[in-house]
Amino acid sequence: MPGMSDALKAALRDRADAVESTLDLLIPEITDPEGRVFEAMRYSVLGGGKRLRPFLVLTTAEIFRVAERSALRTAAAVEMLHCYSLIHDDLPAMDNDDLRRGRPTCHRQYDEATAILAGDALLTRAFEVLAAETTHADPSVRCQLVSELARAAGPHGMVGGQMFDLLTERHGDTRDALDVAAITRMHQMKTGRIIGFSCMAGAILGKAPPQLRQALQAYAHDLGLAFQIVDDLLDVEGDPATMGKSQGKDAASGKVTFVTLLGLDRARDHARILGDQAISHLKVFDGEADLLRDVVQYVLDRKS
């Protein structure tokens, strides 16, 4: 990809591979009658995606010298949670998408019931993995991981954001009241909170002091928002062949996005400013956070 540092390129690839192997171990194939739900979990979780969230977990964990196994299991749990949200969001009753990561969505590949259950199972498995002794010797660390992820994923976080998003799409009346502040809040809930957890997980595992946690939280906040604005831009400007998912959906549904509110140029500017701001929060880490700086550029430049 243009402009991506070699260090980032190698790290993204290596970490994606390591997370893939971990997921493969954590969600086995089984031959029992209920094996179909494992198959659908594996279909949705293996062999695809940017693995941005796991990358953030592994990269912040490295800053705090966290043991590899702890970091990988936590990264895998976050990816399970992310994939559960994609499966449920793609359902006919929600966004009704046929394509994801260039393949049929889970309910198109299997059926709706299996997709609902595979999502439920991934969500449950994510918490099981975080709470397990193999993830960290200290149970208070594990409890903190479970609490923080639940808060980020629950009705005040991701699920609430998705509800909010669906409501704005469906009711023209509320749509008119949406401004940049409201859209920002919605995305902060829908995607920002899990990106925030991903950046925080390494700090929790490494028992980092509050000051460093705050820096990562501020970084994640700006990165997450920049990520979302680029998503809105890609829905307008992206190349469907590269994207691997439906495109032009926002415009077709008359959805309020950063692009409809700000226009293409100002939306692009806004993302860039947030990216700079994200990087500025990393000063306290000096040279330890170079990959986190590089990933901001990657998020801004991404084509899918």
Added chain:
Amino acid sequence: MPGMSDALKAALRDRADAVESTLDLLIPEITDPEGRVFEAMRYSVLGGGKRLRPFLVLTTAEIFRVAERSALRTAAAVEMLHCYSLIHDDLPAMDNDDLRRGRPTCHRQYDEATAILAGDALLTRAFEVLAAETTHADPSVRCQLVSELARAAGPHGMVGGQMFDLLTERHGDTRDALDVAAITRMHQMKTGRIIGFSCMAGAILGKAPPQLRQALQAYAHDLGLAFQIVDDLLDVEGDPATMGKSQGKDAASGKVTFVTLLGLDRARDHARILGDQAISHLKVFDGEADLLRDVVQYVLDRKS
């Protein structure tokens, strides 16, 4: 109810009230745009149900002198998990039910998207509540609660059982291969594991010795199965006015149940034998477990 001891009657009522108040506090009404998902969670969780699982949590917790707040929060978490499973199982893509606890199911009252999200949010909130410091001072106890509930609810437990159940309903070929052993395994996964957790939770909170945990596990196993057989009996013999949910569905769908496999009389006998067996496991608790003994009779005699 006929045959129910006064002690059990009072305990069921008092504990259901206490759980109701706890749930009311743990899932507040909110006025934000995403408030609809909280509303749907509250609709599904408040004001109904037998509260059997919370009752088992509170009653085993009492045996081990667990603090009331710990027991109530754990009981509420189990009920959230139970209600999430009902919401998702009732969806059109699953069992397609219109009626639950005498009221429209969540997706009939709201819509499918809201019901999916309300279920997801309840599942997530259950883990959040268990992992919170307010539930127990000892983080290793909290981690154990999260692990055990996740295992009971995940693809090897409840979700796997529901997948298995759906597959047997839909494919005539597998249906012919179903015998009592296969049906027992399926129900042990689908409902037994969560009933098992409910009986175990008090022992986990009270750090009970292994021998007592095993006794409770054995009790829960037999109670859960008896519960399920009565469910199958009620689907044939129950009074729709009392049941508060659709009835006669098993026969209509040609589903394999304990009743189709054993006939009414032998199914009733089987439930009674399991009930006696459940009670026999409680010997080690002497007079401390009278309510657990009474609840077996209640489960066998229930009309809804």
